[in-house]
Amino acid sequence: xxxxxxxxxxxxxxxxxxxxxxxxxxxxxxxxxxxxxxxxxxxxxxxxxxxxxxxxxxxxxxxxxxxxxxxxxxxxxxxxxxxxxxxxxxxxxxxxxxxxxxxxxxxxxxxxxxxxxxxxxxxxxxxxxxxxxxxxxxxxxxxxxxxxxxxxxxxxxxxxxxxxxxxxxxxxxxxxxxxxxxxxxxxxxxxxxxxxxxxxxxxxxxxxxxxxxxxxxxxxxxxxxxxxxxxxxxxxxxxxxxxxxxxxxxxxxxxxxxxxxxxxxxxxxxxxxxxxxxxxxxxxxxxxxxxxxxxxxxxxxxxxxxxxxxxxxxxxxxxxxxxxxxxxxxxxxxxxxxxxxxxxxxxxxxxxxxxxxxxxxxxxxxxxxxxxxxxxxxxxxxxxxxxxxxxx
Numbered sequence: 001x002x003x004x005x006x007x008x009x010x011x012x013x014x015x016x017x018x019x020x021x022x023x024x025x026x027x028x029x030x031x032x033x034x035x036x037x038x039x040x041x042x043x044x045x046x047x048x049x050x051x052x053x054x055x056x057x058x059x060x061x062x063x064x065x066x067x068x069x070x071x072x073x074x075x076x077x078x079x080x081x082x083x084x085x086x087x088x089x090x091x092x093x094x095x096x097x098x099x100x101x102x103x104x105x106x107x108x109x110x111x112x113x114x115x116x117x118x119x120x121x122x123x124x125x126x127x128x129x130x131x132x133x134x135x136x137x138x139x140x141x142x143x144x145x146x147x148x149x150x151x152x153x154x155x156x157x158x159x160x161x162x163x164x165x166x167x168x169x170x171x172x173x174x175x176x177x178x179x180x181x182x183x184x185x186x187x188x189x190x191x192x193x194x195x196x197x198x199x200x201x202x203x204x205x206x207x208x209x210x211x212x213x214x215x216x217x218x219x220x221x222x223x224x225x226x227x228x229x230x231x232x233x234x235x236x237x238x239x240x241x242x243x244x245x246x247x248x249x250x251x252x253x254x255x256x257x258x259x260x261x262x263x264x265x266x267x268x269x270x271x272x273x274x275x276x277x278x279x280x281x282x283x284x285x286x287x288x289x290x291x292x293x294x295x296x297x298x299x300x301x302x303x304x305x306x307x308x309x310x311x312x313x314x315x316x317x318x319x320x321x322x323x324x325x326x327x328x329x330x331x332x333x334x335x336x337x338x339x340x341x342x343x344x345x346x347x348x349x350x351x352x353x354x355x356x357x358x359x360x361x362x363x364x365x366x367x368x369x370x371x372x373x374x375x376x377x378x379x380x381x382x383x384x385x386x387x388x389x390x391x392x
Contacts, residue, residue: 016069018294021305023065024313027320029058030153031362034328035355038347057283059156059218060227062321064287066160067167067231068295074171075184075235084175086168093164095380096318099373101157104322105130108151120329123147133158136219143210145219150325157322159224167232188236191229198226202280206273217276227284234288238295245296254289319366319373327362 033055070089078084105122109130112121122130126148129138136155139145145152170190177183201222209217217223234241244250294302304310313320335354 016295016297017306017311018297018302019065019069019291019305020314021307021310022291022294022314023062023317024310024315025305026058026061026065027317027324028313028359029055029061030321031055031324031328031359032355033058034325035351035358036328036332038351057287060280060283061287061290062156063160063224063227064231064234064284064291067163067228068235068288068291069231070164070167071171071232071235072238074168074175075187078171078175078183079180082180084172086172089168089171090164092380093161093168095376097157097161099376100319100322100369101154102131103369104326105151105154108149108326119333120150120326122149122151126151129158130154133161136162136221136224139219140216140221143213143216145215150329153321153325155219156224159219159221160228162221163225163228167228184236188233191233191236195226195229195233198222198229199281202226203277206277209276214276218280223280226281227287230284230288231291234292238292241292242296245292246298251293251296251299254293257285257289313363316363316366316370319369320362323365323369324362327358327365331358331361 033052035052037052070093074084074089105127108120108122109124109127110121111117112123114121126135126138129135130151135148135151135158137158139148139155145155148154170187174183174187174190177186205217205220205222209220245254293299294305296302331354
């Protein structure tokens with residue numbers, strides 16, 4: 001499954017289908033959590049509502065996956081080519097994030113000035129933060145994301161670009177070491193030190209953030225940076241951890257930790273500072289364990305995530321994440337004209353029908369955008385290591 005190497009170098013296998021499928025599952029979860037539930041469900045189906053709340057884990061899952069994969073690719077380049085090309089790394093990230101991102105931003109800003117479609121657009125005051133990938137900083141400074149509307153999810157892409165800018169330099173500096181084993185150990189030591197610092201900052205902000213908004217707590221860069229960093233550390237410590245997970249006792253222990261984290265996440269969103277800190281940290285650990293379990297490449301979960309359906313969802317996951325909020329807004333605005341009004345249908349039937357139509361439209365649009373992006377993706381793949389397609 002994994003390329004055998006000497007020392008502590010980190011070299012991923014050429015294809016990680018289970019991780020691609022995991023990314024697709026994360027995107028579906030994010031869409032699912034943003035579905036509008038009738039008031040009927042809030043009273044009669046508390047278990048379903050609680051299950052729906054699991055969907056927000058999709059965002060930290062994206063962060064952890066991103067940190068894991070870019071670190072694997074960076075260490076692979078350092079091992080195979082004896083160095084790390086920082087410019088090529090930034091170019092790959094730009095070609096991955098920018099095309100669909102700026103199409104969405106331009107569309108949102110234009111729609112703000114179109115009569116009867118203003119509710120789909122972003123207020124002009126957000127144009128500079130969106131174009132400079134500082135949306136998360138602006139949301140924290142303004143204590144709100146009001147006016148972003150369907151571009152609110154873009155704060156996560158701002159956080160990712162900021163992390164890429166810093167971690168890319170770390171990968172480059174570590175690659176300057178002649179001893180590649182020492183290079184990985186140096187990067188791991190720095191990552192652990194940074195994680196300790198960000199954990200302390202995360203705890204501090206749990207008490208300093210506005211008590212009424214868990215979202216604003218997670219948006220803060222001091223909090224969100226810990227998620228991709230844990231993914232990076234999971235990649236750097238990947239070999240011994242995977243060897244441990246391949247043992248029955250190790251896999252059982254990890255699975256028990258995942259179930260425990262899921263039980264914690266299943267509770268109501270935290271209202272206390274300690275609750276915010278513990279829940280956010282538990283979710284990051286849960287995501288990292290899930291990524292490593294999938295990286296083993298065996299087991300029913302990995303096999304399910306490697307199916308054609310999950311692989312397809314993983315391939316369009318970025319487009320799906322970017323456009324899903326706009327699809328939801330348009331659908332709910334037009335639902336009374338497209339379908340029978342909700343009161344005519346049983347709430348369960350209406351919810352199922354809404355969900356099917358939303359996912360059909362969102363997946364179709366995402367697949368189209370992904371196909372239109374093919375020339376950019378092909379160019380990006382040509383500058384990847386050994387022309388290897390990037391999972392993210």
